[in-house]
Amino acid sequence: MPPLGSLPEPLLDAVAGISSARGRWTSLTAIERVLTTFRHKEPDRVPATPILGAGARQIKGIPFPDFATKAEKAADAYCSGFEFVGGDLVVLLWDLSVEAADFGQKVIYPENSTAMCDYNDPVVKEVGDYRKVKPIDFSQTVRMQEFVKLCRIMVKRLGLRTVIGGFVFGPLGVLSMMRGAERLFRDCVLYPKEVRKACEAITRTLIEFVQAQCETGVSALAIDSLYASRNGLAKQLWEEIEGPFVREIAREIKKNGVSVAVHNCGHDLYFDAQIRSMEPDAISFAHLPDDCRTPKELKERYGDQVTLIGYIPTPLLVTGTPQEVMTACREQIDVLARDGGYILAPGCEYPPNIPLTNAFSIMKAAEKYG
Template identity: 40%
Template structure:
């Protein structure tokens, strides 16, 4: 059984030979090819080379193209800083939306004018070619509110969410239209789905009602668009107490990648019971454990996720968020071994 067959069965809520597995190795893959962060995140060939190396070396069942969270915001001219050893990020001293009255700077832009988006599209095209249908490639896209938060100091945006929610929503709405065209281009490369980062749909950040008011209809529009193209919608949200119910109602995702039990579940077992038939659960090993934890603790966490969520399929073992340190490589290998052994389905 190859990775594509394994993942497809899991997504169809069937039990494949074993649980699919992908410790989220993205930017850290640069270490495998001797590139620095700047090179990896700005050159498509380098990025592809790293991701493929990680896929090959760690036998990942899926590639998720998480480059960094600043790809989308660069379309609106956000100045970025590209450190050698950490992910690109906005220059927080020079944000496009410099005050509460500057949201009208967010106007429609053609994604084709954005080098970073075009690079990501190129990355997806090359990965799909390399995959030859043997494993899924999923394009990672920061959601509308997330993108907006990279254009406006995040803390200031939270205040704006209280003081002028309609302005925030309108700007996020403009971003949504651009993201839709961007998703269209990503899907045209042949990726199997789009994984939207819905960072703010989390009890760690804002109330369910506020999230739904500010982003709910926008991610719904994006999800409906992706589904209309025959592709899968996935969600990544590594916040605490995330809102499965509200996001499922809006996006009907084929899968959710998460780190902690959702707001309405006490644990992963309850999450499986409540949502296991509705969507595929991806997770939920803590990146900390998969970076600095002992092998015993890592094994215990992997087993906890498998025990709670693997039954009947509809589960992929993964880290709940990206692994960013090369210290994680041995742990990633260990995770895959656990999926192959403890995660084998008994026929």
């Protein structure tokens, strides 16, 4: 998909309109399908993605540590996941420790699980350390550079067949990896200026990170703003602390003509605050926002502002039969897919250690009910 932001809006609408009309009698490509739904027109069927990340490593038996640190291995996993299961959108997501690792945070790479930060040895050990966090020389980063390499490989291998999306963890999220979420949360209330100072420094590097991802040719880039939810900060505090920085990151992405998506799998997430801050094209979510009680209300309130991506529950993917997952997909399609602006997906990454059966169920549901 070409960088949407680089094309004039009327042209995009015209292309989407033609695709929508064509979709009534013929199958669209994944790229046409996503473009059409992003312009809030109905494609031939609902676009879908299983958000298959580390789960795809099972196909070729790639170990977790290799998946998380080696672009070639990860690309093999993502490509085999795409060939095996399919997907109109491939979201490149390693784990939430990528950026923090380059800021010096010690990371654990388990053999049978997702990489995670070692919170026993945080970079920010005390409040005074926030001011010691400085932007880093992006050319010298290891995991971020490797992730950019992954984007480049994936665009080259699959860029004409599906939409490739990059990923960045928001500065507050990165900081939580370097401080521990619990300590950071207290600091946000007691020492907000210190936290903001560190967010500012981290953002300088994240801007270079997203620039580099955009240059690879990814069509969309997701900003993870997890703490803009009831699992994180109060809405106003989030807008004061992280809001301005994710706004900068989103603007940088848009400047490069790339679509901005928000990923937030928190409970009662703040759609309104995130839209105010980032003006995203899409929001990937796992739970209803704090101001909507039903998916119908969500569609009515936000369906014309952003493309909704979600929100098959993780526990259902773990325990549900394929039929149950397909039924849940159908229920969501019925409510959310009207007039486009919807991509069927899990609320978060497909659980990495479960069979891929229900990833197929999602794709099957899109074909059957979409």
